[in-house]
Amino acid sequence: MSVTAARGFLASGVAAGIKESGDRDLALVVNRGPSRAAAGVFTSNRVQAAPVRWSRRALEDGRISAVVLNSGGANACTGEAGAVDARLMAEHTARVVDVDPDEVAVCSTGLIGVRLPMDRVMAGIGVAGDLLSSQGGEDAAVAIKTTDSVHKTAVVSGPGWTVGGMAKGAGMLAPGLATMLVVLTTDADVSAAVLDPTLRTAVGTTFDRVDSDGCMSTNDTVLLLASGASGVVPDPEEFTEAVHAVCLDLARQLVADAEGASKEIEVTVVGAASEQDAVEVGRSVARNNLLKCALHGEDPNWGRVLSAIGTTSAAFDPDRLDVAINDIWVCRNGAAGESRDKVDLSGRRVTVTVDLRSGESSAAIWTNDLTAEYVHENSAYSS
Amino acid sequence: MSVTAARGFLASGVAAGIKESGDRDLALVVNRGPSRAAAGVFTSNRVQAAPVRWSRRALEDGRISAVVLNSGGANACTGEAGAVDARLMAEHTARVVDVDPDEVAVCSTGLIGVRLPMDRVMAGIGVAGDLLSSQGGEDAAVAIKTTDSVHKTAVVSGPGWTVGGMAKGAGMLAPGLATMLVVLTTDADVSAAVLDPTLRTAVGTTFDRVDSDGCMSTNDTVLLLASGASGVVPDPEEFTEAVHAVCLDLARQLVADAEGASKEIEVTVVGAASEQDAVEVGRSVARNNLLKCALHGEDPNWGRVLSAIGTTSAAFDPDRLDVAINDIWVCRNGAAGESRDKVDLSGRRVTVTVDLRSGESSAAIWTNDLTAEYVHENSAYSS
Numbered sequence: 001m002s003v004t005a006a007r008g009f010l011a012s013g014v015a016a017g018i019k020e021s022g023d024r025d026l027a028l029v030v031n032r033g034p035s036r037a038a039a040g041v042f043t044s045n046r047v048q049a050a051p052v053r054w055s056r057r058a059l060e061d062g063r064i065s066a067v068v069l070n071s072g073g074a075n076a077c078t079g080e081a082g083a084v085d086a087r088l089m090a091e092h093t094a095r096v097v098d099v100d101p102d103e104v105a106v107c108s109t110g111l112i113g114v115r116l117p118m119d120r121v122m123a124g125i126g127v128a129g130d131l132l133s134s135q136g137g138e139d140a141a142v143a144i145k146t147t148d149s150v151h152k153t154a155v156v157s158g159p160g161w162t163v164g165g166m167a168k169g170a171g172m173l174a175p176g177l178a179t180m181l182v183v184l185t186t187d188a189d190v191s192a193a194v195l196d197p198t199l200r201t202a203v204g205t206t207f208d209r210v211d212s213d214g215c216m217s218t219n220d221t222v223l224l225l226a227s228g229a230s231g232v233v234p235d236p237e238e239f240t241e242a243v244h245a246v247c248l249d250l251a252r253q254l255v256a257d258a259e260g261a262s263k264e265i266e267v268t269v270v271g272a273a274s275e276q277d278a279v280e281v282g283r284s285v286a287r288n289n290l291l292k293c294a295l296h297g298e299d300p301n302w303g304r305v306l307s308a309i310g311t312t313s314a315a316f317d318p319d320r321l322d323v324a325i326n327d328i329w330v331c332r333n334g335a336a337g338e339s340r341d342k343v344d345l346s347g348r349r350v351t352v353t354v355d356l357r358s359g360e361s362s363a364a365i366w367t368n369d370l371t372a373e374y375v376h377e378n379s380a381y382s383s
Numbered sequence: 384m385s386v387t388a389a390r391g392f393l394a395s396g397v398a399a400g401i402k403e404s405g406d407r408d409l410a411l412v413v414n415r416g417p418s419r420a421a422a423g424v425f426t427s428n429r430v431q432a433a434p435v436r437w438s439r440r441a442l443e444d445g446r447i448s449a450v451v452l453n454s455g456g457a458n459a460c461t462g463e464a465g466a467v468d469a470r471l472m473a474e475h476t477a478r479v480v481d482v483d484p485d486e487v488a489v490c491s492t493g494l495i496g497v498r499l500p501m502d503r504v505m506a507g508i509g510v511a512g513d514l515l516s517s518q519g520g521e522d523a524a525v526a527i528k529t530t531d532s533v534h535k536t537a538v539v540s541g542p543g544w545t546v547g548g549m550a551k552g553a554g555m556l557a558p559g560l561a562t563m564l565v566v567l568t569t570d571a572d573v574s575a576a577v578l579d580p581t582l583r584t585a586v587g588t589t590f591d592r593v594d595s596d597g598c599m600s601t602n603d604t605v606l607l608l609a610s611g612a613s614g615v616v617p618d619p620e621e622f623t624e625a626v627h628a629v630c631l632d633l634a635r636q637l638v639a640d641a642e643g644a645s646k647e648i649e650v651t652v653v654g655a656a657s658e659q660d661a662v663e664v665g666r667s668v669a670r671n672n673l674l675k676c677a678l679h680g681e682d683p684n685w686g687r688v689l690s691a692i693g694t695t696s697a698a699f700d701p702d703r704l705d706v707a708i709n710d711i712w713v714c715r716n717g718a719a720g721e722s723r724d725k726v727d728l729s730g731r732r733v734t735v736t737v738d739l740r741s742g743e744s745s746a747a748i749w750t751n752d753l754t755a756e757y758v759h760e761n762s763a764y765s766s
Binding site for chain 2: 046047074076077078079081082111112114216217218289293294296297299301304306307309310311312316318319321331333334336370372375378
């Protein structure tokens with residue numbers, strides 16, 4: 001049910017002809033209210049696509065009535081012309097769904113540095129407007145796919161209200177290709193002032209902890225729109241948990257669908273002096289190409305884990321580091337522990353646990369292995 | 384001629400049986416003086432192998448008489464037992480070549496977390512001592528190879544003196560597998576107080592700027608030994624230039640021989656507000672897996688370059704970035720420039736030039752493409 005699981009929302013997804021394949025490539029999500037409260041989190045990359053720049057401004061007043069999304073082109077690094085294109089998309093969407101252009105967010109994903117075929121985009125927005133429906137969530141989720149093998153949706157319900165959403169991509173700070181786009185909707189009655197910290201907290205421990213390949217997109221966007229159509233003001237804790245649960249579900253789906261990956265790897269750091277230390281170590285381990293290759297080869301090469309830990313500024317004693325791979329503590333006190341032969345890496349899911357033995361904090365980072373298929377997909381992308 | 388090009392040095396390389404292949408795996412380099420001045424640069428990884436810890440201490444007085452090196456095992460993450468092994472290697476070498484153990488540096492490379500076969504190592508040191516020769520430089524260079532396809536040596540001569548050296552590996556902060564080890568020798572009469580800053584400066588703009596895969600070893604070591612056997616005190620500027628030239632030559636050989644690579648990529652950043660900015664941007668671009676895949680696929684995907692620049696803290700305006708690939712300025716002012724079709728990426732050497740248009744500083748980083756062969760070599764390494 002995706003973005004139309006919550007009441008008050010319409011959506012659609014059409015084939016506008018932006019993708020050469022003829023697949024669906026343009027989606028609309030419209031909030032029919034009564035509330036139009038919204039929050040958003042955008043890429044921290046300093047090179048930001050035109051639609052990100054537009055949407056940031058549109059969100060400044062905490063109010064979004066519609067989102068237009070396209071795959072097949074990122075509209076990033078397209079200069080002043082690209083900025084005009086993003087504005088035209090917002091303005092045309094505003095006309096089609098009868099709202100103010102400043103209440104329209106724009107999300108694009110695809111190849112960087114190429115202008116969008118604006119005639120097709122504009123025509124597609126018109127068609128998508130005609131097809132808007134309270135059953136359109138799945139079509140919208142399909143239309144934002146790029147190299148995704150499946151479309152990704154999630155729904156969590158509370159007492160009298162619902163949070164739903166859709167996502168595309170294979171990472172946040174680490175998209176396998178192009179970008180992560182996420183639109184979440186809820187019919188709970190929540191103000192923008194509450195939505196913003198709720199979304200930031202949820203993203204910070206879900207999408208932000210996905211690190212498929214360490215690369216950061218120019219287009220990453222996560223939006224949360226609240227229609228208030230349920231008429232229910234949710235319990236803050238329950239609502240926060242629901243938003244977190246939907247984000248976590250979608251984040252896991254991104255890792256599961258990462259391009260060319262054969263393993264889903266969860267790096268958990270425990271015993272850290274601070275959460276920041278835990279995240280730094282987790283990210284360093286998750287980004288280590290040598291470890292990612294070793295795990296692809298089903299080799300429990302814990303030396304690569306220690307090398308990665310050693311590049312961080314986290315608090316630890318090199319002679320008191322413990323590392324488990326799939327729960328076998330192959331490294332104890334910075335040296336060989338239990339036999340590597342005990343580690344079974346034949347499954348798709350792999351856990352790497354690092355105990356820094358320096359405190360009580362912990363964090364998990366999700367990543368993938370590095371495979372020949374990843375190289376192939378990413379060497380044959382734009383050409 | 385390697386480490387024996389300079390007068391006053393003996394070397395040898397033997398097959399001690401550490402490697403299962405039966406290839407040479409143990410080398411000695413001995414400084415017969417009259418001077419024993421030395422300098423060293425070691426990995427900045429906080430997880431440091433036992434031989435690195437030993438050699439750091441041995442170098443504290445600026446005096447090294449002999450170096451024992453082995454391939455086939457890194458003696459890293461081997462705990463207290465590994466520390467004893469490194470000490471035993473130094474002590475036995477000291478007996479064999481008749482010097483003080485505190486004047487012996489130890490270098491190891493190979494798999495992390497596994498004890499060395501000390502009976503074979505000790506016997507090998509004895510044999511290597513018997514074979515020491517002023518012609519032994521090539522044998523020593525061969526004996527320190529791991530996955531290197533060729534052994535690497537370089538020699539530069541000044542008026543009356545010589546600087547020579549050997550290297551193994553495929554990077555410094557970025558070894559493709561295991562480690563970079565480098566031993567440089569000179570017969571110039573130079574004190575440790577001069578050798579140290581000379582070596583650090585040379586390493587900082589050569590080996591430190593090789594970034595094959597962003598991974599940092601536990602064992603990286605660069606040593607410079609001066610025998611003074613020429614009796615010539617060199618012109619400081621000429622000597623600095625010679626050491627830099629040997630380091631640059633060896634660094635280039637490391638990039639050319641990186642495991643599984645099909646492209647040698649030079650990332651040059653110009654127009655930077657500071658050299659630090661230029662290095663940060665160069666390293667971010669050089670480490671971007673998506674770009675490395677694209678260049679492997681001979682795709683001039685400059686959007687990946689901009690994405691990588693955007694993750695740095697360097698001074699730049701996203702709308703004033705220029706990028707050239709093989710001298711074609713495919714990105715101007717943060718958007719498409721000359722046609723991508725003009726870029727010929729069929730050759731092995733690729734240049735990526737970034738103009739930040741924010742100052743006068745520049746830096747170059749050397750890296751490789753990401754290939755299916757890299758994945759294969761690194762997924763099948765320890766098992």
